[in-house]
Amino acid sequence: xxxxxxxxxxxxxxxxxxxxxxxxxxxxxxxxxxxxxxxxxxxxxxxxxxxxxxxxxxxxxxxxxxxxxxxxxxxxxxxxxxxxxxxxxxxxxxxxxxxxxxxxxxxxx
Amino acid sequence: xxxxxxxxxxxxxxxxxxxxxxxxxxxxxxxxxxxxxxxxxxxxxxxxxxxxxxxxxxxxxxxxxxxxxxxxxxxxxxxxxxxxxxxxxxxxxxxxxxxxxxxxxxxxxxxxxxxxx
Numbered sequence: 001x002x003x004x005x006x007x008x009x010x011x012x013x014x015x016x017x018x019x020x021x022x023x024x025x026x027x028x029x030x031x032x033x034x035x036x037x038x039x040x041x042x043x044x045x046x047x048x049x050x051x052x053x054x055x056x057x058x059x060x061x062x063x064x065x066x067x068x069x070x071x072x073x074x075x076x077x078x079x080x081x082x083x084x085x086x087x088x089x090x091x092x093x094x095x096x097x098x099x100x101x102x103x104x105x106x107x108x109x
Numbered sequence: 110x111x112x113x114x115x116x117x118x119x120x121x122x123x124x125x126x127x128x129x130x131x132x133x134x135x136x137x138x139x140x141x142x143x144x145x146x147x148x149x150x151x152x153x154x155x156x157x158x159x160x161x162x163x164x165x166x167x168x169x170x171x172x173x174x175x176x177x178x179x180x181x182x183x184x185x186x187x188x189x190x191x192x193x194x195x196x197x198x199x200x201x202x203x204x205x206x207x208x209x210x211x212x213x214x215x216x217x218x219x220x221x222x223x224x225x226x
Binding site: 033035037039043044045046047050051054056057088090092096097098099100101102103 | 144146153154155156159166168169202207210211212213214216217218219
């Protein structure tokens with residue numbers, strides 16, 4: 001069973017700063033099938049990144065994903081006020097078929 | 110425009126049953142896998158189930174109690190929930206699979222299931 005561990009649990013930054021969020025898998029992620037989602041309070045998650053590094057439709061280019069194997073990173077180059085939210089990574093595997101990390105809360109410093 | 114809309118949530122006693130529905134539009138429904146993901150109050154996301162052309166898949170925590178199905182003529186996916194427990198209390202989201210990338214590109218707003226003990 002693959003477990004995804006996200007760090008830090010909470011990240012406090014100011015608008016304009018750079019955010020770096022980490023997702024580490026307990027085993028190598030199948031074909032880099034690693035995605036990132038953003039969730040704001042009271043809303044459904046929104047797909048940001050798929051295939052570890054490809055931006056989903058309509059996602060601003062300040063969001064970027066990188067990594068392979070067991071270590072993945074979501075970077076937000078310059079934080080906008082609307083970027084403060086919870087971020088989840090998600091992988092595709094065999095057991096369980098899909099798994100999410102526990103989330104990183106990005107809040108305003 | 111792709112739309113996904115869940116319904117059927119509510120309050121149910123422990124051991125009871127509930128059926129969730131998810132109506133989709135704006136894409137060729139039969140060509141895509143569909144999924145249920147849940148989120149307990151104040152907690153993170155948990156994958157529940159997927160139905161695709163290759164079959165149905167379940168998280169261990171729901172196997173044998175929850176059953177996913179779909180009706181392509183109605184563009185609807187269902188989640189039959191039996192033997193419900195307090196731990197099943199959550200917002201249940203329906204999500205469309207992003208074909209070939211094993212992620213979820215469109216989500217509904219969710220429906221709340223509350224299991225009382």
